[in-house]
Amino acid sequence: MDKGRYSIIFSSLTGNTKILAETIRAVLPAENCDYYGVPETQELHSEILYIGFWTDKGNADNATLELLSKLRGKKVFLFGTAGFGGSVAYFQKILDHVKQSVDPSNTVVGEYMCQGKMPQSVRDRYMKMKAQPEHPANIDALIENFDRALSHPDEDDLERLRKIILG
Incomplete structure (x- = not known):
């Protein structure tokens, strides 16, 4: 994975997705982090955006979907949590729904999902x-x-x- 400039943007209703965001932040070089926090309307100039979400009715939460719909020409790594789990196929179905909100000018460079309490x-x-x-x-x-x-x-x-x- 590209270890250049990055931002970690996440929405976390119960704290599960924040745990994933903290894990990502802990393994990447701190000096390369441009932004860490909730989705905001500011322009994101990082080389890669790690975008985290909680699952709402089989898709990402609304704040994340709104952010994804505005991004253009970015490398995106999607990560999320879902209360229902145990099935890779279920997680993939959620990720496929989320990716429908990603503009084709962006490149999804990775994805990860797990169950959350x-x-x-x-x-x-x-x-x-x-x-x-x-x-x-x-x-x-x-x-x-x-x-x-x-x-x-x-x-x-x-x-x-x-x-x-x-x-």
Whole structure:
């Protein structure tokens, strides 16, 4: 991966994507970082933009999608987290949706996704649904996924990201 000037721009609702952003920042040369933080409208002049998002209904969050739609002629590395996980195919489907918002003048130079923990309110909602006589057939699977996600992003997730970044 190009180790020139870079920016890390990320949106993180629950802190999961911020953990990925911090991991990227820790392995790249600090003196080459032009910007680190939330999506803003400022002009980004870095050689590569590491753009992180949280997953909202199978796509990146709105702030990230808006940023991606404005970029032209950039090298972009996409990274994100999703509450539902365990499937490379599911993560790829999300990344494919996100890439639809990237203008063709940009080059996606890399991508990474992993599972991320969800707020306790999600599990509480699932438990209320389960208590109903007519609950969804997959409610137990949703609860199991929530519980599995609690440890993510974990050290294995972060090590995979480090290896991709250092490539």
